[in-house]
Amino acid sequence: MNVLHTAVQTQGSWYPDREIQAKVRRIASDFQVRSDAALEALEVIREPECSIRSLVAIARRDPRLTTDILKFANSALFGSRARIASLDQAVMRLGLTSCKNIILACIAGSMLKRPSQPYLEFTSVLWSHSLLTATTASNLNLELSIGLQGEEYAAGLIHDVGRLLLRLAEPAKAALADPMDFQESMDLIVRENQELGTNHATLGAWFTDDMRFPASIVSSIRFHHQPEEATESLCLSALIAAADEIANHYQRRGSLIGYDIEQNKGITLLEDHGVFDAREKLKVSLGKVMERAFRDVAESK
Ligand SMILES: [Fe+2]
Numbered sequence: 001m002n003v004l005h006t007a008v009q010t011q012g013s014w015y016p017d018r019e020i021q022a023k024v025r026r027i028a029s030d031f032q033v034r035s036d037a038a039l040e041a042l043e044v045i046r047e048p049e050c051s052i053r054s055l056v057a058i059a060r061r062d063p064r065l066t067t068d069i070l071k072f073a074n075s076a077l078f079g080s081r082a083r084i085a086s087l088d089q090a091v092m093r094l095g096l097t098s099c100k101n102i103i104l105a106c107i108a109g110s111m112l113k114r115p116s117q118p119y120l121e122f123t124s125v126l127w128s129h130s131l132l133t134a135t136t137a138s139n140l141n142l143e144l145s146i147g148l149q150g151e152e153y154a155a156g157l158i159h160d161v162g163r164l165l166l167r168l169a170e171p172a173k174a175a176l177a178d179p180m181d182f183q184e185s186m187d188l189i190v191r192e193n194q195e196l197g198t199n200h201a202t203l204g205a206w207f208t209d210d211m212r213f214p215a216s217i218v219s220s221i222r223f224h225h226q227p228e229e230a231t232e233s234l235c236l237s238a239l240i241a242a243a244d245e246i247a248n249h250y251q252r253r254g255s256l257i258g259y260d261i262e263q264n265k266g267i268t269l270l271e272d273h274g275v276f277d278a279r280e281k282l283k284v285s286l287g288k289v290m291e292r293a294f295r296d297v298a299e300s301k
């Protein structure tokens with residue numbers, strides 16, 4: 001089954017133009033970025049009556065998915081204390097929502113980690129940024145008691161998938177627009193729009209929508225540079241924007257020195273939408289949050 005080729009696409013008004021859609025579909029198909037089991041899991045996850053049993057049955061057919069689920073289930077990110085050795089144990093312990101989100105994170109990870117010549121350096125930098133954004137989002141979620149159950153990790157991993165797609169679809173133009181220098185301001189979006197006629201947030205959102213990722217994750221990808229414009233799943237979009245900005249600062253400078261949490265619009269937005277005292281808390285604890293985020297990055301390798 002290949003969703004990208006069989007889905008009847010309703011054209012959203014914000015979608016990139018059909019020429020780049022067709023190019024990206026061809027590339028995604030050539031690179032075989034998804035296994036059948038992962039695609040089927042995405043379909044099942046969207047069903048309102050999705051059951052743990054059906055997810056486990058699908059995951060069992062894909063050894064890599066099974067290994068990844070166990071790895072996530074045993075990580076501190078999902079609050080694991082005792083070692084989980086089997087898939088059944090993992091899903092019992094985690095519950096349906098976390099299981100769904102772990103599967104989404106596994107799919108996101110398998111797309112981004114795929115080594116693709118001649119883009120090894122690019123994919124390695126993008127993967128390090130994606131992973132740090134994911135672990136930062138998860139640790140901010142815990143620190144600020146936002147209450148998400150793993151979707152922030154999956155969304156953090158995949159938030160910049162559009163940068164990979166642009167690099168594969170239009171290598172020369174994408175390299176001009178996006179030097180991968182951990183400067184993801186609106187200037188990057190403007191340059192992408194000028195060079196490529198679309199940008200990585202829009203393209204990544206369209207692509208994951210086409211793959212049938214949940215709407216909340218699609219929305220967080222689309223709005224991770226303008227979270228204030230998100231009309232749904234605003235908290236997730238704001239959290240990913242916040243984590244992305246902190247991860248970029250850290251990866252640019254190698255530390256939090258000079259970082260001003262007051263300037264982080266994702267955190268301000270979270271506070272405006274009910275996350276109490278977020279800025280004041282993080283003025284004290286952001287160093288510890290990032291220590292834990294780096295520990296989780298090390299554990300994920
Ligand atoms: Fe981005």
Ligand SMILES: [Fe+2]
Nearest residue numbers: 159160184244
């Ligand atoms: Fe990013």
